[in-house]
Amino acid sequence: MAEYVKNIKELEALYGAPGVASIRKVAQQMTPLYRKWILASRFCIVSTVGPEGTDGSPRGDDGPVVQELDEHTLLMPDWRGNNRMDTLRNIVADGRISLLFMVAGSNTVVRVNGAAKVSIEPELCARFEDRGRLPRSVIVIKIGEIYTQCARAPMRAGLWSAGDQSAGLPTAGEILAEQTDGEEGGATYDADWAARAEKTMW
Numbered sequence: 001m002a003e004y005v006k007n008i009k010e011l012e013a014l015y016g017a018p019g020v021a022s023i024r025k026v027a028q029q030m031t032p033l034y035r036k037w038i039l040a041s042r043f044c045i046v047s048t049v050g051p052e053g054t055d056g057s058p059r060g061d062d063g064p065v066v067q068e069l070d071e072h073t074l075l076m077p078d079w080r081g082n083n084r085m086d087t088l089r090n091i092v093a094d095g096r097i098s099l100l101f102m103v104a105g106s107n108t109v110v111r112v113n114g115a116a117k118v119s120i121e122p123e124l125c126a127r128f129e130d131r132g133r134l135p136r137s138v139i140v141i142k143i144g145e146i147y148t149q150c151a152r153a154p155m156r157a158g159l160w161s162a163g164d165q166s167a168g169l170p171t172a173g174e175i176l177a178e179q180t181d182g183e184e185g186g187a188t189y190d191a192d193w194a195a196r197a198e199k200t201m202w
Contacts, residue, residue: 052092077135
């Protein structure tokens with residue numbers, strides 16, 4: 001029979017007190033060094049919560065994945081995706097948000113927790129104009145806290161040193177075909193994907 005932790009007191013007794021550094025590294029706004037780190041990141045994971053549950057979504061850009069509006073506020077453009085809008089739906093319903101910023105080659109991860117809103121203000125969207133492309137909306141994130149995450153997880157995974165481990169994995173087309181009993185997806189979906197993505201990246 002599975003044995004579960006039943007309350008916070010039991011959990012704390014199991015793990016003990018957090019390290020002093022893990023508390024003291026927390027900031028409530030952008031600082032010079034946190035700014036340098038976050039604005040070097042082209043990729044992050046965005047976590048939100050809404051009426052249907054939680055959602056984790058990857059976000060990437062060909063430059064910084066967010067901009068700083070001021071020391072308490074980050075801006076993230078919503079570039080084209082699959083129009084599920086899971087992240088945006090959650091933010092409209094419940095503004096709680098967490099971001100996990102990563103930089104290729106670094107085992108350090110920076111976390112931001114805060115509150116978000118979805119803006120369609122033309123002035124904010126125009127901040128991200130690039131070669132005539134504009135996001136349809138911008139996620140405005142009020143920073144609650146910023147801190148570095150322990151580097152052990154990327155180190156254990158060999159995230160940047162283990163090389164390409166994708167051989168033998170199912171493709172997106174194969175997974176789609178499995179979920180639709182072969183009605184959609186498959187080799188044709190995979191073969192067409194690169195050209196389709198190039199046309200709809202932004």
